[in-house]
Structure formats: structure tokens, C-alpha cells
Amino acid sequence: MLAFLEAHGHWGYIYASLAVTVVLVLADLLPPWLRQRKLQNDLRARARREQHRSES
Amino acid sequence: MTALRPYQALLARDLRLAFRRRADLLLPLGFAVLVVLLFGIALGGTPERLAPVSAPVIWVTVLLAGFLSLDGLFRPDVDDGTLDQWLAGPTSIVGLMYAKALAHWLLYGVGLTLSTPLLAMLLNLPVDLLPVMLAALAIGTLGATQIGIIAAALTARLRRSGILLALIVMPLYLPLLIFGSGAVDAVRLGESPKGALLLLAAQTVLLLTLAPPAAAAALRIGSDNPP
């Protein structure tokens, strides 16, 4: 992998830096976003169930 | 002098307990010799290759050996409820931390420093480096103990702390290691070790003023009696 980088000169290192940065940013943002979404879906589903129960 | 009695009592108790289990006291020394043995073998054992790296290897070995004793620093006190008694009692926790740190340094810091000539012999450390090595180690281990009591206090109530303790302690050891082995290096290069030793001492003094209060604050965290 490193040999591949070195074969592409300076832009190889630049693209590698960009790729690593994107991966790390995603790893930073996705977990809290997914947690929040899961919790939100849970709460909304419960609210809907309760509404059904009170209607029927 | 009565004001100091609880701290003296703690110091005396820690020392007495340690001497009752003398085998445990020798464990860090045994560990240090083993590490040195591994290094000696890995480096090929020839004096030409050992001599230039002997001082750094001794420094790392001593720090690691001292680190091993940290896990047990507060564990007995947490387990038998002594810690909760301190926290509920009128004695200053900061004072108790000073006593605790002093006991730890006397047992391990001084102990390991005194055993350095043995390690130095195994690693072919040039004899003219030994005095500065001993001075730097005596000061540096006092500072390392202060870092150690913070880390031990932070992890005292955790069930397992081994690798976490290392993660906390090692980065903080770095400046001590730099100035400590820097002092020895200075003598090796024929310069005065004074600057490095003074910086090492300054750091240890700073740690001595800051670490016991920090450790006291850390111990209060898991307790039912917040400050």
C-alpha cells in the first residue's frame, strides 16, 4: 500500500491524507448521529403506540 | 507535633505492612533485573553496544518497575474501608496523600535507586556516570511517585486498572524521563548535568505541590461524601 503511495508522487500523499481525514471525520460523526436517530425512532414509535391505545 | 500524628501513623503503617510482606517488596527489583536481562540479550551483550544505551534502559526499567507497584497503592484501603473512614473523618486527605506518597517513594523510589548499581553493572554503565544516575533517579522517582498517586487515586475504585493505569501514567512520565536521562547524557558528553538536574528537580517540586491535592480530589469522587 505504501509502495503504491510512493509511486504516485506528491499527489499520492495528498489523496491519502484526504482519505484518512474523511474516514476519521465520519468515524467521529456517525456514532452520535446513529445513537440519536435510534433513540428518536424508539420514542416516536412509543408515542404512536400510545396514541393508538388511547384512540381504540 | 500532635497535628502530624495521623500522617505519621499512616506512614508507619504503610512501611510496616510493606516490611511484613518482604517478598512483595523485592518484586520490583526482580522485575527490573529481568527487564535488564531481556535488553542485555536483545542487544547482544557486548559492552560496546550496551554502554551507550545503558542509562536510558535503566531509566525506563526503573519507571516501569515503580509503575507496577501503583495498582496496589490504594486497593487495600478501598477494600477494607479505610478509605471511606478517611473521607468521613476530620483528617486532611491531602496530608494523608503526602504520607502515602512518601511511604511509596521510600519503599520503591529509594529501593530501586539503591539497586541501580546492580543494574548498572549488568549493563556495563560507565562508572563515572553512576553518581549522576543515582542523583537523577532519586529526584525523578520522587516525581514519578507523585504522578503515580494521582493515577492510582483515579483508578482506586475500579475493578481492573492495569492497562488504563499505564495509559494515564506513561505520557506524564515523559518529561521526567527526558530530563533524567538528559542529565546522564550530559555527563556522558562531557558537559555539566546541572541544567537538566535542576529542571528535573523543578518538575518534581511542582508535582509535589500539585499531585497530593489532585489525588485527594480524585479519591473523593467515588465516595458518598462529596466535598
Added chain:
Amino acid sequence: MNPVWRWFHQLGSPPYFYRFATRWMPWFGISALLLTVIGMYLGFVEAPADYLQGDSFRIMYIHVPAAWMSMFIYGVMALNGAIALIWRIKLSELLFLSCAPIGAMFTAITLITGMFWGKPTWGAYWVWDARLTSELVLLFLYFGVIGLASAYDDLRQGARAAAVLALVGVVNVPIIHFSVKWWNTLHQGETVRIMGKSSIDSSMLWPLLIMALATKLYFVFALLLRTRSALAEQERGKQWLREAMVEAA
């Protein structure tokens, strides 16, 4: 009461913070993204190649802002830790805990891009340069905070223990930096400068400043995102949270 102070006190209340975060987060996220796109375009396309380093200097536009953020976030984290310890504000504990992974991410970016920049510049991925070495130690300080906080079963206890460690770290960061620099000059003479002279052409400087602002905005965005989801987890049974989440649909 002074309106700024009143706003600050309000922000400490979970429902207020939750609504504040939900409202403002998109703005921070979008402006960070826009500025990043502009800064990247200017830095990676418009700016001329450096006459000494060639194209590889462009990695600077990621490396340097990330390095600034890695230290800035440590400061913000320690400040929140101090507030959490002194005034025991629950929200500060969460803000403190949320800072650590973001800071660790920026530190990791700094280290990895530094290695990719180092190879064409110095001919090696890793040199024991004072700044890179300090960054590596900083990464472990972040790991220590994260590890200690997650080792406690109780979230609040873990946060307070980690806050003590972060404050110990704040005292130590300058010492570590100074000692590493001292060590560096002792062993390798003057450090190899990665930036060259500080007189930098404005066509190269602007993208850097834009990226620095973009990372700041990103930090606020990520901090609000993390803190909001941690807050929601902590208060999951509360009525206000259900209202806020269900009405947002």
C-alpha cells in the same frame, strides 16, 4: 441580570440546551462544510505549488488547522472539566466527555497527515520532531481521558474522574512540550522546519485561515451533535425530551 449571563444559565438546563442544539447545529454544520469546500478549492486547486516542497505542502491545509484544533479542544475540554468539578453542572460533564473524542480525532488527523507530509519532505514517515512528538503524547492524554471516563460504571463519576485527569494534563502539556523541545535540540540540533519561513504568500495563507475557521465551526457542530445525543440518552425517560423529539418529526 445581565442578558449574557442569563443566557449562560439557561444553556445549563437540559431542555433549553437540547432545543438550542437542535436549532443551531445545522447552521454550524452547513457553514463548516461550505468553508471547507472553499478552503479546499483555494488550497488544493488555486494555490500555486511551493517552490521548495512542490505540491506536498498542500497537506498543510489539513495538517495545520487540525493541529491547532487538537490543542484548542484540549483547552475547551479542560475548561468544561473544571466547570463540571467546581459547579457540578451536569451539562458541563457531558460537554467535557464530548470534547475528548473530537479532540482525539483531530490529533489523529494531525499525526497521520504529518506522516504523509513528512515522507516527501523529510524522506521518512516519522521523525522525532518536537511538534510531532508532542502531538503523539497529546493523543495518549486524550486516550487516557476517554479510557478513564469509560472505565467507570457511573457516567457522572467517570466524567469527574476524567476531568481531574484532564486538569492534570493541562498543567503537564506545556511541560511536556518544553521538555520535548529541549530534548530535540539536545539530540538533533535545530529542528527541521516544516513551514519554512513564516513569510507566507497571501494566496497560500487565505486557504489556511479559511480552513482554520471551518474546523472551529466543525468542532461546534460535532460538539453539539455529541452532547445532544448524550443528553438524550441520559434523560431518555423525561417528558420534555419526548415532546422535543416527537414534535420535531
